[in-house]
Amino acid sequence: MQPPTIKPVSDSALLLEFENKIDRSTNQQVLAVQRRLAGDALDGVVEIVPSYRSLLIHYDCTQIGLERLQNSLLELLASYSAEQETQRLWRVPVCYGGDAGCDLDEVAGLHELDTNEVIRLHSTAEFRIYMIGFAPGWCYLGGLPEALHTPRLESPRLRVPRGCIPIGGQQGLIGALPMPSGWRLLGQTPVRSYMPGREPAFLFAPGDEIRFYAIDAKEYASLDKAAERGELLIEAETL
Amino acid sequence: MNGLQVIHLTPLCQLQDLGRRGWQVQGVTRSGAMDRFNLRVANALVGNHLGTACLEFALTGGEFKVSAHSLRIAFAGEFELTINGAAQPCFVSHRLCRGDVLTVGTPRRGVRGYLAVAGGFACKPELGSCSTHSRSGIGGFGDRLRAGGELPTQLNAVAHGLERSLRPALRRPLSRxxxxxxxxxxxxxxxxxxxxxxxxxxxxxxxxxxxxxxxxxxxxxxxxxxxxxxxxxxxxxxxxxxxxxxxxxxxxxxxxxxxxxxxxxxxxxxxxxxxxxxxxxxxxxxxxxxxxxxxxxxxxxxxxxxxxxxxxx
CATH class of the missing domain: 2.40.100.10 (Cyclophilin-like)
Structure with a gap:
């Protein structure tokens, strides 16, 4: 593994930057270091936030000095070996098209594909959650087939529906609560990535594998009711 | 429940503490007071733990009627403040009794101010904090923060005693x-x-x-x-x-x-x-x-x- 660059971020955080690209092995390294750090529970480390290719470590400088933290990190990185990650796989139902998937036809048109072919490509793709960010439970997915790489909208929509399943650039997404977004909407899932008050409130984690499958509007409606009652609807398979 | 009853209030008023930690990995924003210095000062003035949730005001204020038997409050920030119509200083604690009317006006300087009540507001923490993040519907008092809403406090009565103040030299100066x-x-x-x-x-x-x-x-x-x-x-x-x-x-x-x-x-x-x-x-x-x-x-x-x-x- 190429060692990450360690950069201080003002007085209360350190940024570990790994290779500057979006790919599976870089993201696996980020998450492996995150798990290792979380396991070590260094005094003064307040919060560890992973993303595609970097890790932000929040710390309390009244408890641990910058130099000591940097040294602990270097030690950890030197002794670290990339262990196999335990992976979870989720099969996520999606109702493609309709109001919540209003860009489906346009995406098909842009790529000169049949609408059904767009659905087939999206629902057979092997997605991985690279990062959860922006808003609670918003999962950024790598693994979108090249045939579906699509520029984002020029001006974002002010509100996209709960549970939207959009694509943008080279990425896929699982939406949670309604938010502004400039991504192209392909459909909607009844699964709540985040539901306040439910146990667990959050379903997914960075590193999880995602596969989508198509459901019709009737199935959507009945699953949506169950989700509204607090049911998770799906279970993770361990790979 | 007893506490403060809202007579009128700006939508920019929110319940905030020192924020929510540990959930950024799930995309949850830290939130919390914009001015953590004055939030802590407000709490110190009424004898609270420094991270207790306060009402944060931005540019505009509101009016409240005390519905508890008695409350001790303090406001940190340079705002116009009146109690039963009489001007009162900020950065000083005040004991209020049932029926008293507290008015938070506009800022004399700066933008934000914090209203603390002794013992704190009664609010159930969500993901470890009472801070409001309105965009994701997490935390805070929600629609209680409108005319007629009741903001419950942990204490229904406070004893008479020494009031506290923070002298100007120890307040955080505004800086550009x-x-x-x-x-x-x-x-x-x-x-x-x-x-x-x-x-x-x-x-x-x-x-x-x-x-x-x-x-x-x-x-x-x-x-x-x-x-x-x-x-x-x-x-x-x-x-x-x-x-x-x-x-x-x-x-x-x-x-x-x-x-x-x-x-x-x-x-x-x-x-x-x-x-x-x-x-x-x-x-x-x-x-x-x-x-x-x-x-x-x-x-x-x-x-x-x-x-x-x-x-x-």
């Missing part, structure tokens, strides 16, 4: 010089771009809020295309989108962002930013990580002994 540490993505800017950022005056734009302060001023030159692979951000991150106008992320900012960050605000100066209004000018001053940490350690030491620094009368 904001200390920052370079990076973490300063290499995405040209030498000229960095010079523009550190030498120019910027102005707070109209569409600034708890998510971030948008700044207007000389455009900052990028070395690249102004995009990075999205990575984690924090309150104080200064993003520069392709157009070259900086945005300082604040308490309700997103957890991740895709613009390079030229610098990061020293934690102690986030409170100064929180007191800037649209139209106010500001200038960034570069300091080292060690300097920023010394400032933060000094501030924390001030708060660990604030009990001894308050005047009692």
């Amino acid at each position: 010089e904001i200390r920052v540490v370079r990076g973490p993505q300063d290499e995405h800017f040209t030498a000229m771009g960095l010079q523009t950022f550190f030498k120019s005056q910027y102005t707070v734009a109209q569409d600034s809020d708890r998510m971030g302060l948008r700044l207007e001023g000389p455009s900052i030159e990028h070395a690249g295309d102004g995009n990075i692979i999205s990575d984690p951000v924090l309150p104080g991150s200064i993003q520069v989108p392709a157009a070259g106008q900086p945005i300082v992320l604040m308490a309700d900012g997103p957890t991740t962002g895709g613009y390079p960050k030229i610098a990061t605000v020293a934690s102690v100066d986030l409170a100064a930013l929180a007191q800037l209004a649209p139209g106010d000018p500001l200038q960034f001053i570069e300091i080292s990580v060690a300097d920023a940490q010394s400032l933060l350690i000094a501030e924390e030491s001030f708060f660990s002994s604030i009990e001894m620094r308050l005047d009692r009368f």
Whole structure:
């Protein structure tokens, strides 16, 4: 593994930057270091936030000095070996098209594909959650087939529906609560990535594998009711 | 339940504490008080734990009627404050009785102020904090914060006793010089771009809020295309989108962002930013990580002994 660059971020955080690209092995390294750090529970480390290719470590400088933290990190990185990650796989139902998937036809048109072919490509793709960010439970997915790489909208929509399943650039997404977004909407899932008050409130984690499958509007409606009652609807398979 | 009854209130008033930690990995923003200094001062004045949730006011105020038997309150921030129509000082605790009317007016200086009640408001923490994040519907008092709403407090009565105040010399002065540490993505800017950022005056734009302060001023030159692979951000991150106008992320900012960050605000100066209004000018001053940490350690030491620094009368 190429060692990450360690950069201080003002007085209360350190940024570990790994290779500057979006790919599976870089993201696996980020998450492996995150798990290792979380396991070590260094005094003064307040919060560890992973993303595609970097890790932000929040710390309390009244408890641990910058130099000591940097040294602990270097030690950890030197002794670290990339262990196999335990992976979870989720099969996520999606109702493609309709109001919540209003860009489906346009995406098909842009790529000169049949609408059904767009659905087939999206629902057979092997997605991985690279990062959860922006808003609670918003999962950024790598693994979108090249045939579906699509520029984002020029001006974002002010509100996209709960549970939207959009694509943008080279990425896929699982939406949670309604938010502004400039991504192209392909459909909607009844699964709540985040539901306040439910146990667990959050379903997914960075590193999880995602596969989508198509459901019709009737199935959507009945699953949506169950989700509204607090049911998770799906279970993770361990790979 | 007893506490404070809302007579009228601005929608910009929210319940905030020191924020929510540990959930950014799930995309949950930290939130919490924009001015953490004054939130802690307000709590100290009424004898609370310093991180107890307070009502945060921005630019406008509200009016409340005491429905508890008696309450002790304090307001930290330079606002017009009246009790039963008579002007009262901020940064001083006051004992109020059932039926008293407390009016928070507009700021005399700055933007934000904090109303603390002794014992705290009765609010169920969500994901470990009472802070409001309205965009994701997490925490806070929700629709109780409107005319007729009842804001329950933990205590229904407080004893007579010495009131407390914080003398002006110990209050945080307003400042338009904001200390920052370079990076973490300063290499995405040209030498000229960095010079523009550190030498120019910027102005707070109209569409600034708890998510971030948008700044207007000389455009900052990028070395690249102004995009990075999205990575984690924090309150104080200064993003520069392709157009070259900086945005300082604040308490309700997103957890991740895709613009390079030229610098990061020293934690102690986030409170100064929180007191800037649209139209106010500001200038960034570069300091080292060690300097920023010394400032933060000094501030924390001030708060660990604030009990001894308050005047009692």
